[in-house]
Each structure stands twice: as C-alpha cells, then as structure tokens.
Amino acid sequence: MRAFNAELSKLFSLPGIWLAFLIGAFAPAVITALDSIVQKEEIIAGVSTRLSEVGYIGLALGVQGVIILGVLAVSSEYLTESSESGGGAQITTSLTAVASRLHFLLAKAGAVTVISILLCIVAIMTTVSTTYLILGEYTPAFEWSRLIGAVCYWTFTALLALGITLLTKNGIIPLAVLMINSSVVSFSVLLYKVTKLALYLPDRAGLEMFMFTSDTPFTGSLFDRFHNPFTGGLIMFTWVVVIFIIAAIVFHRRDVAA
Amino acid sequence: MLTMNNLVKHRGNQEILSGISFRARPGRVTGFLGPNGAGKSSTLRILLGLDRATSGSALINGKTFAELHNPLATVGAALDGFGAHRMRTGRAHLRWIARAAGLSNSRVEEVLKIVGLTNAADKRVGKYSLGMGRRLGMAAALLGDPKILILDEPVNGLDPEGIRWIRTFLRERAQSGNTVLLSSHLMGELAETVDDVVIIKHGTIVADGTLEEVIGNHSTLEKAFFALTSEHAGEVV
Numbered sequence: 001m002r003a004f005n006a007e008l009s010k011l012f013s014l015p016g017i018w019l020a021f022l023i024g025a026f027a028p029a030v031i032t033a034l035d036s037i038v039q040k041e042e043i044i045a046g047v048s049t050r051l052s053e054v055g056y057i058g059l060a061l062g063v064q065g066v067i068i069l070g071v072l073a074v075s076s077e078y079l080t081e082s083s084e085s086g087g088g089a090q091i092t093t094s095l096t097a098v099a100s101r102l103h104f105l106l107a108k109a110g111a112v113t114v115i116s117i118l119l120c121i122v123a124i125m126t127t128v129s130t131t132y133l134i135l136g137e138y139t140p141a142f143e144w145s146r147l148i149g150a151v152c153y154w155t156f157t158a159l160l161a162l163g164i165t166l167l168t169k170n171g172i173i174p175l176a177v178l179m180i181n182s183s184v185v186s187f188s189v190l191l192y193k194v195t196k197l198a199l200y201l202p203d204r205a206g207l208e209m210f211m212f213t214s215d216t217p218f219t220g221s222l223f224d225r226f227h228n229p230f231t232g233g234l235i236m237f238t239w240v241v242v243i244f245i246i247a248a249i250v251f252h253r254r255d256v257a258a
Numbered sequence: 259m260l261t262m263n264n265l266v267k268h269r270g271n272q273e274i275l276s277g278i279s280f281r282a283r284p285g286r287v288t289g290f291l292g293p294n295g296a297g298k299s300s301t302l303r304i305l306l307g308l309d310r311a312t313s314g315s316a317l318i319n320g321k322t323f324a325e326l327h328n329p330l331a332t333v334g335a336a337l338d339g340f341g342a343h344r345m346r347t348g349r350a351h352l353r354w355i356a357r358a359a360g361l362s363n364s365r366v367e368e369v370l371k372i373v374g375l376t377n378a379a380d381k382r383v384g385k386y387s388l389g390m391g392r393r394l395g396m397a398a399a400l401l402g403d404p405k406i407l408i409l410d411e412p413v414n415g416l417d418p419e420g421i422r423w424i425r426t427f428l429r430e431r432a433q434s435g436n437t438v439l440l441s442s443h444l445m446g447e448l449a450e451t452v453d454d455v456v457i458i459k460h461g462t463i464v465a466d467g468t469l470e471e472v473i474g475n476h477s478t479l480e481k482a483f484f485a486l487t488s489e490h491a492g493e494v495v
Contacts, residue, residue, distance in 0.1 A: 005358075096308070097355050
C-alpha cells in the first residue's frame with residue numbers, strides 16, 4: 001500500500017502527467033463534438049448508419065491520454081540526468097525505497113489502473129455532455145455495459161503502454177507507436193489486409209467491448225462485429241497479462257546499471 | 259553491519275569484481291577507496307539489490323536487500339547522480355519517497371533542514387547545482403533515519419562548507435553507533451573522516467583494515483593508496 005501511495009505521489013507531481021489528464025479528459029469530447037456536428041443532419045433525418053457509435057468514437061480515438069500516462073509512469077524512472085550531475089536516474093531511488101521489484105511493479109500498475117479508470121469516467125462525463133449539447137433529444141441512449149467496456153479499454157491500453165515501456169526503458173518509441181496506432185494508422189487495420197488474425201490484436205479486440213455493435217453478420221469488413229464484447233475484452237486482457245509477465249521477468253533480472 | 263562475501267560480478271566478458279570480501283561495522287565510518295572503474299559503484303549497487311552478483315553475497319544485517327521489510331528505515335543510500343526526476347521539485351521528490359516508507363511530510367521538512375535545502379525545496383531538480391543535487395540525495399538517504407548509510411562519492415561536487423558538513427555529520431552518525439560506508443577517490447577528505455579503510459583495485463581488495471593499519475609505514479593515506487593501487491606498485495612512493 002505504501003508503494004502504491006508513493007507511485008500515486010510520483011505521478012501527480014510529474015508535470016507531463018497533467019498533459020495526459022488534459023488530453024484524456026477532453027480529447028474524446030472534442031472528437032465526439034466534431035463527429036456529432038458532421039452527423040447531426042443524418043441523425044435527425046433518421047438515416048445515420050453510425051448512430052450506435054456516436055460518442056463512443058471519441059472514447060475509442062481519445063485513448064491517447066492514458067497512453068501518455070502508462071508510458072510516462074515508466075519512462076520517468078529511466079530518464080537520465082545530465083552527465084554533469086552524474087548521469088543517474090530515478091529508478092535507483094525507487095528500487096532502494098521499495099525492496100521487492102514485483103511490489104514496485106504492482107504498485108505502479110495499480111496507480112496507473114486507478115488513474116486510468118478515473119480519467120475514463122471524467123472523459124465519459126465530458127463526452128456524454130457534449131453529445132447532449134449538440135444532438136439534444138436525438139442523442140442515442142448510452143448503455144452502461146458499453147461505457148464499462150470503454151473504461152476497460154482505457155485501462156488495458158494504459159497497462160499495455162506501461163508494460164511495453166518497461167521493456168524499452170525509453171518512452172519515445174512506445175509513445176510514438178501507440179499514439180499513431182490508436183489515432184492515425186492502426187496497425188491492426190493494415191495487418192487485416194493480410195490476415196484475419198489482426199482481429200485478435202489487442203486494440204482491435206478491445207474495441208469490441210464498446211464499438212462495432214451492429215448486429216449484422218460478419219461480412220468481412222474490419223468494422224463489423226467479430227467477437228462479442230466479453231470475448232473482445234478477454235483477448236485484450238490476455239495481451240495485457242502476457243506482456244506484463246514478460247516485462248516483469250525482464251525487469252526482475254535486469255541490472256539497473258545495464 | 260554490512261558483509262560482502264566473495265562477490266563476483268561479470269558483465270559480458272568482463273570480470274568487474276573478482277571475489278571481494280569485507281565488512282563495514284557499526285559505530286565506524288568505513289571508507290571504500292579505489293581508482294575510477296575499480297568496482298566501487300558495482301559493489302555498492304549489488305549491496306543495494308540494484309545489480310545482481312554473479313556469485314557471492316552482500317548482506318545488510320545478515321539479510322539481502324530484497325529481504326528487508328522497510329528498506330528506508332534500515333539503510334539509506336545515495337548513489338551516483340541525484341536519483342531524482344529533473345521536472346519534479348526537491349520537496350515533491352522527497353515526499354514520494356516518504357510515502358514509500360510510510361513517513362509524514364513533516365519528516366521531509368526535517369531532512370530538508372538537515373541538509374540545508376529548505377530554501378531550494380520548491381525549485382525543480384533540473385535547476386539544482388551539483389552540490390544541491392548531492393544534498394538532495396543525502397536528504398533521501400536520511401528520510402527513514404536508518405542505522406546504515408551507504409554513500410557513493412558523497413563529497414563530489416560539494417563546496418568546502420558542504421564537505422566539512424558531510425565530514426562532521428558522518429562522524430556524528432558513526433559515534434552514535436550507526437554504520438557508514440562511503441566510497442571515494444579523494445584521499446585527503448577520507449583520511450579525516452574514516453575509521454576503517456578498504457581499498458579495491460581491478461575488482462580485488464588490496465587492503466582492508468583500520469586507517470592506521472592501512473597507512474602502515476607510509477606517511478599519509480594518499481601515499482599508501484598509490485603504493486597499493488599504482489600499476490607499478492612499489493615504485494611510486
């Protein structure tokens with residue numbers, strides 16, 4: 001519990017984290033606002049084909065905030081000080097304050113999980129409010145099960161970011177890859193052109209927890225439902241567990257000086 | 259009590275430590291001396307559980323570091339650099355460490371005062387001078403009021419006043435029964451601070467004893483050190 005408190009204290013005192021909070025809390029609302037404005041006429045006319053995605057699209061694309069959170073939680077430990085100051089890093093202090101590396105890691109993952117959940121709840125509030133503000137009475141009802149799915153998606157994404165950064169020790173590569181993947185070019189979309197296995201990648205499978213809810217049978221389009229929400233969540237969670245175990249083993253064996 | 263038992267460390271094909279054994283006893287300041295790259299930092303890192311020994315053991319009161327229940331209350335350490343994220347303030351840095359040890363924020367203010375950083379506590383660590391960073395490292399080591407202190411080059415970067423402060427402070431710690439192990443390559447400073455001396459060269463211990471024993475027939479610790487560690491030992495006196 002002490003290690004967990006320490007991790008929370010670390011995260012809240014890091015200026016970069018406020019950027020993660022800002023993006024996490026408002027990016028989904030902004031994306032939703034733009035999407036709703038574009039679709040408003042079709043929705044009012046009752047011809048929108050993407051009615052079920054209103055609002056959720058913001059939560060799917062606005063996951064960047066927790067990616068920054070997960071990456072920074074680890075990369076800040078390894079950020080090297082200037083050579084003038086001896087070139088140390090915070091990780092030495094962290095590991096002399098908490099004797100067990102596993103405890104340290106669980107505390108960090110716990111802190112990231114709690115903050116991700118809270119951040120996603122804030123994002124849901126801003127997103128739902130924005131949708132009501134723009135679409136008024138035409139706003140489709142938000143289902144609890146799908147909103148919980150979005151919270152899980154955010155949390156798992158943050159934990160994946162944390163696990164991957166633990167392996168790379170440096171935040172730049174995971175940050176670039178994960179942010180581009182979740183916004184501009186999705187790796188699973190590209191891979192899907194080659195193989196259907198892409199539907200089992202964590203981001204694509206995880207999205208099924210709250211996206212692609214149309215009941216039409218699977219036609220081969222990447223945007224059709226392939227897994228049910230529970231299976232999708234389970235697949236993503238398995239990815240999280242596997243990457244976390246690999247990262248924990250590597251971290252446990254690694255010399256801090258290496 | 260700190261006990262090193264036949265520590266061996268390989269990194270790649272290199273043997274960094276080749277079976278070193280020594281002790282640091284309570285009530286004494288033990289100086290760990292050696293040229294750069296001799297293996298001082300590696301030894302301290304293994305002792306603190308940061309690096310793994312290839313074989314042998316490094317024990318703190320008979321336990322490995324990983325077995326310590328509340329490490330900060332047992333052993334305080336200040337290694338190379340500041341050990342802090344440059345974007346955090348000094349006070350925020352000490353506060354998260356205090357959380358990890360279950361200590362209050364008032365303890366943070368106490369150690370800030372002890373090391374003389376109270377006025378700079380709200381500055382970001384990235385803006386600290388080398389001396390201030392070292393003081394911050396000392397503050398972190400002292401937070402849990404541990405009976406054992408492990409310091410890597412503690413006087414590096416300190417101004418004369420800081421060096422005198424460290425010297426007096428460490429002497430007082432030892433006199434009240436605590437164990438202090440410090441590494442350094444500054445002989446003059448060390449001779450006035452330590453009770454016991456361990457000298458390491460190329461990963462092997464070449465001298466281990468009280469200050470008087472190690473100085474032996476030489477006139478100063480510095481001369482003894484060079485006689486023991488010079489590549490042409492015996493020629494340079």
